[in-house]
Amino acid sequence: MSERIREKLNILADAAKYDVSCSSSGGTRKNDNKGLGDSHASGICHTYTEDGRCVSLLKILLTNHCIFDCAYCVSRKSNDIERAAFTVEEVVSLTMNFYRRNYIEGLFLSSGIFKNADFTMERLLKVVKKLRLEERFNGYIHLKTIPGASDELITEAGMYADRMSINLEMPTESGLKLLAPDKSHQDVIQPLGLVQNQIVQFKADKKLIRNVPKFVPAGQSTQMVIGATPETDKDIMQTADTFYRNFSLKRVYYSGYIPISNDNRLPLLGSQPPLIRENRLYQTDWLMRFYGFHVNELLNDINPHLDIDIDPKLSWALRNLQFFPVDINVAAYKMILRIPGIGVSSAKKIVQARQFGKLRIDQLKKIGVAYNRARHFIKCADSPYQLKDYQGTQIKSFIMAESQSKYLKHDTQQLILF
């Protein structure tokens, strides 16, 4: 018995690991029925795998049997791998027992499509209902919306899940058509829209009626595979931006493609996953969501790709030197946020602290500003007087000379003559 469950867990956890989302934040469920579990507003990462990704949810597939044959997916029909399926009871008891030992924040349940979309969605729904109603489980549940499932099933699932997600898979329609001819972005947009409308509806009701049940309190997210098809960074981020705006998504995840197939449409087996590119995309995503940048400022027709050797904020600043240097003792908060080397919390501290007197370099360093980077872009009370204006390339070379990229094994610094 225990051997079989070990085997199943290995197969189905292995198949689920390419789903990046692991956040457990935004849940609002309180343990008011003396049951098990209570949401933590910011989420908790209980451990990290050796590749440095957080583990906060028990992330498994209900089954890896699938009727689709998408070239980028390990569980595709034509792939020769071991198949397995959990029963509803098995998933429930694993979740409960892991949660009791403080291993996890909750469950991330996805599934291959077996028979048809409705049948699969019904099984997922059974698991969450049993957890919530019979086991009185108040932990976090992230449920995959199965494209093509009926509206009633999706709406009912939303009453029990904290977050629902559905993957775009490829950043553009043409990329998707190339690798998964049966799928289209429209299949994703329809359920995303449905859930979004319901969330808005329930929120509006909540204002009028006190006891409105929770509906997907942690919102929706999606994921795109990058590096499998030849999209530019601009295409990717513009798609992300559109989805953030149209569906108020909480997160868009970018997953660097890890070669898993010999298909000649895809990168070769054994080639490196695009980790730096992925990192730069996430940095851009953060700049859009927390730093007030518009996607067109960072990526446009002149710069369709992100710089690999410097981060997008620095890259933007070097292209727009006319805004700098910024006097941090008078500049607006929005402008301080745009200085490379200053993050959100430093910017907030600066704005509060400068009411008590002009800030000096030593104070900035203590507050936590990356001064070696920021000094090319700021003026403060005791900034040294500088006669010469440096060019963008020169500033870049100063910063690059001081910092050691974690991705570069050998420093290949090109000499600058002028």
Add this chain to the structure above:
Amino acid sequence: MVYLIDGSLESLLCAVFDWFERKPGKVSLKVLKYYQPEAFNAVHTVYNDPSNADRVWKGLGQKLDKGWLRRFYCTFLAETAEAYVTLFEFACYIFSSLPGAEHNYGNPHVLKLAQTAKKVEREKHRMEAFIRFQQTSDDLFYCGIDPDFNVLPLIMSHFKNRYADQKWIIYDLKRHYGLFYDLEAVSEIHFSLEEERTLSKPAREQLSEKEGLYALLWNDYFKSTNIAARKNTKLHVQHVPKRYWKYLTEKKVL
């Protein structure tokens, strides 16, 4: 001038009271535990008067909002000699300035307090993440910890709300006290050294029969959810520093 306190919150607050009453100018605050007598400095041993302490705490409550009071308390739980000095200087600064002075991050004591509180909150969050309960044969969930700071008071309500339907014990092996939840309320417990030793290495028959299976399944899960092609040990260790590995079931060889 040296102000000598015994290290309790009360004595710290009384030191602030005494400073305003006596106006001695610059003083250095020392904790009895680490104190070495000095030849050329006058010493004032702070007398713990609960009414004075109350008055100072109330005063702080009027000057600071809830978030800052919590930071003050967190810094106190850091229990380092440096933290006591920071708290003392911070309180004196707050009382002698206009309202809103806590936002002056240019002041070294304000900044230090905010940073120390952050460290304590981080340790608290790590304990919420890295505690791994073991189910005993009498249906109790046990975990022993030795956190860098005294975070048990901070994590109590989190575990009480979360595990409302199971009995649990979290024991601080470094500070020799623990929390016990009996399905109704949380109480403080103390074990003898002997008991502490058996608890840190429980025998197989003391654990529930399912415990081994779930630990094994968790270990398996931890391995199969890893993507070998993306291996990044530096990042891994940054998120899970090695000093916490002793707690983690997934880091033990079963």
